[in-house]
Amino acid sequence: MANLVQKFLTICLSATAGFSTFGCAETKFSQCQKIIEITKNIAKESQNNRQTTDIKKVLQMADTFEETAEEMKNLRIQDEKLMQYQIGFAEVYRGNAQATREFVDALQKKDIAKAKLTQKRVQQIGKKEQELVSNMNSYCQGNRTKDVE
Secondary structure: OHHHHHHHHHHHHHHHHHOOOOOOOHHHHHHHHHHHHHHHHHHHHHHHHOOOOOHHHHHHHHHHHHHHHHHHHOOOOOOHHHHHHHHHHHHHHHHHHHHHHHHHHHHHOOOHHHHHHHHHHHHHHHHHHHHHHHHHHHHHHHOOOOOOO
């Protein structure tokens, strides 16, 4: 069971660690940085808890995902495209929180089938997050020279 928890957390948290720093133009830069700062913080927290088998810590990580989703949602972003990324990241973190809680529930009930289904869902969430990272990175870099005045 401990091995299953570690595997789940590795899947759940690995995509979060993949965010790289990139530059954007003046106003987009500061808006991108707001989003990046939050993603870096959750990535660091995720990395710190990646190997845990302690159910309490796993549930605390679910709370952290939920808090991060709220923090992301509450950012003041004016750029319409960046707002879409902001919403997407908030959904990813909320999805990770929910999946983490469902995973713990499945383990406690010894429902391995449900636990494995939850792992697959987390993998899908991770793919969505990677897509958001890549698209946002391209968007910010692509607008770097256009917005400098």
